[in-house]
Amino acid sequence: MPEATVPAAVLRVAAxxxxxxxxxxxxxxxxxxxxMHTQGVLLIRLVTEDGVVGWGEGVxxxxxxxxxxxVEGMAALVEHHxxxxxxxxxxxxxxxxxxxxxxxxxxxxxxxxGVEMAVWDAAGRALNVPVSQLLGGARQERLPVTWALGTEPxxxxxxxxxxxxxxxxxxxxxxxxxxxxxxxDVTRVSAVTxxxxxxxxxxxxxxxxxxxxxxxxxxxxxxxxxxxxAEQPLPAANVAGLARLRHQTTIAIMADESLWTPADxxxxxxxxxxxxxxxxxxxxxxxxxTRRIAAVxxxxxxxxxxxxxIETSLGTSASAHLFAATTVGVGTELFGPLxxxxxxxxxxxxxxxxxLLLTDGLGFGIxxxxxxxxxxxxx
Numbered sequence: 015m016p017e018a019t020v021p022a023a024v025l026r027v028a029a030x031x032x033x034x035x036x037x038x039x040x041x042x043x044x045x046x047x048x049x050m051h052t053q054g055v056l057l058i059r060l061v062t063e064d065g066v067v068g069w070g071e072g073v074x075x076x077x078x079x080x081x082x083x084x085v086e087g088m089a090a091l092v093e094h095h096x097x098x099x100x101x102x103x104x105x106x107x108x109x110x111x112x113x114x115x116x117x118x119x120x121x122x123x124x125x126x127x128g129v130e131m132a133v134w135d136a137a138g139r140a141l142n143v144p145v146s147q148l149l150g151g152a153r154q155e156r157l158p159v160t161w162a163l164g165t166e167p168x169x170x171x172x173x174x175x176x177x178x179x180x181x182x183x184x185x186x187x188x189x190x191x192x193x194x195x196x197x198x199d200v201t202r203v204s205a206v207t208x209x210x211x212x213x214x215x216x217x218x219x220x221x222x223x224x225x226x227x228x229x230x231x232x233x234x235x236x237x238x239x240x241x242x243x244a245e246q247p248l249p250a251a252n253v254a255g256l257a258r259l260r261h262q263t264t265i266a267i268m269a270d271e272s273l274w275t276p277a278d279x280x281x282x283x284x285x286x287x288x289x290x291x292x293x294x295x296x297x298x299x300x301x302x303x304t305r306r307i308a309a310v311x312x313x314x315x316x317x318x319x320x321x322x323x324i325e326t327s328l329g330t331s332a333s334a335h336l337f338a339a340t341t342v343g344v345g346t347e348l349f350g351p352l353x354x355x356x357x358x359x360x361x362x363x364x365x366x367x368x369x370l371l372l373t374d375g376l377g378f379g380i381x382x383x384x385x386x387x388x389x390x391x392x393x
Contacts, residue, residue: 025140160184233265283311
């Protein structure tokens with residue numbers, strides 16, 4: 015008769031608290047709905063029965079709301095609906111807890127991601143290890159960071175890119191497209207690639223702005239200009255169109271808005287609709303679901319790219335721990351803290367020579383500055 019095993023330790027959630035913050039931006043961000051001078055952040059503090067504290071954050075890209083979620087809506091959802099689901103649950107079973115949240119709040123991925131982030135952070139701290147170790151161990155300690163260039167005229171973008179290259183701050187770039195007529199936009203991007211003259215790889219992000227006819231006409235011109243990757247050239251629902259484009263152009267196609275869930279990843283892979291999948295823990299509902307997306311990509315032979323939703327050092331470090339334990343061979347854009355004029359970490363994440371250095375502390379390796387939290391908390 016086999017010997018009885020000792021039950022695994024259980025570390026239950028005793029409290030889940032939220033604070034709404036407004037972190038100032040380095041420069042205003044203009045969107046179609048508003049001009050933002052701050053980045054709204056939902057800070058989540060999880061406390062276990064043994065007093066272990068884990069931190070998570072919820073943010074949305076693209077203005078005050080995105081994809082049906084806002085930080086204000088997330089706060090209400092977490093306080094009134096997700097917290098009761100989490101209280102009493104075991105933080106040492108983050109995968110099970112993540113699926114529990116997914117079952118009850120599938121339509122709120124950014125809110126779920128913030129809560130799950132706090133769970134992973136608490137688990138790492140309780141076990142005295144970095145979260146990357148809980149995810150199988152870091153495959154790399156430094157992650158290359160691509161810089162996103164805006165929709166400004168070519169001469170402004172060129173000056174910014176050249177300055178960043180001269181500083182050694184970034185070694186690759188992604189240009190936003192889609193606000194100008196296609197011919198003008200392609201001319202603008204071509205001017206940038208010509209000016210850089212191969213000094214740095216250049217990708218473009220269309221955010222689904224083109225229809226299939228426009229993409230079929232202009233992607234070859236971008237390829238000729240030296241662009242190596244196009245992110246989401248077609249609207250999210252047109253996966254079949256992405257598949258057709260992929261076989262008609264030499265530019266690699268990256269799916270972003272078409273990719274929210276592991277099931278979406280499987281659909282894109284089986285449809286042969288993308289060369290690269292953009293991983294975003296907020297959009298996919300947390301580290302657990304994003305890791306499943308990466309597994310689909312790995313099985314299908316697709317590349318992975320580590321995306322951002324303009325997080326503080328906390329959310330950025332959470333993404334970095336996952337991406338470091340995953341194959342993100344196409345790079346990352348974990349530049350969120352560089353867009354913020356301040357941070358809520360006592361020691362923000364470190365960038366060096368165009369790369370983000372993985373934190374090596376417990377959990378996500380981030381200590382929250384309570385004075386900064388009080389300073390930027392909404393009254």
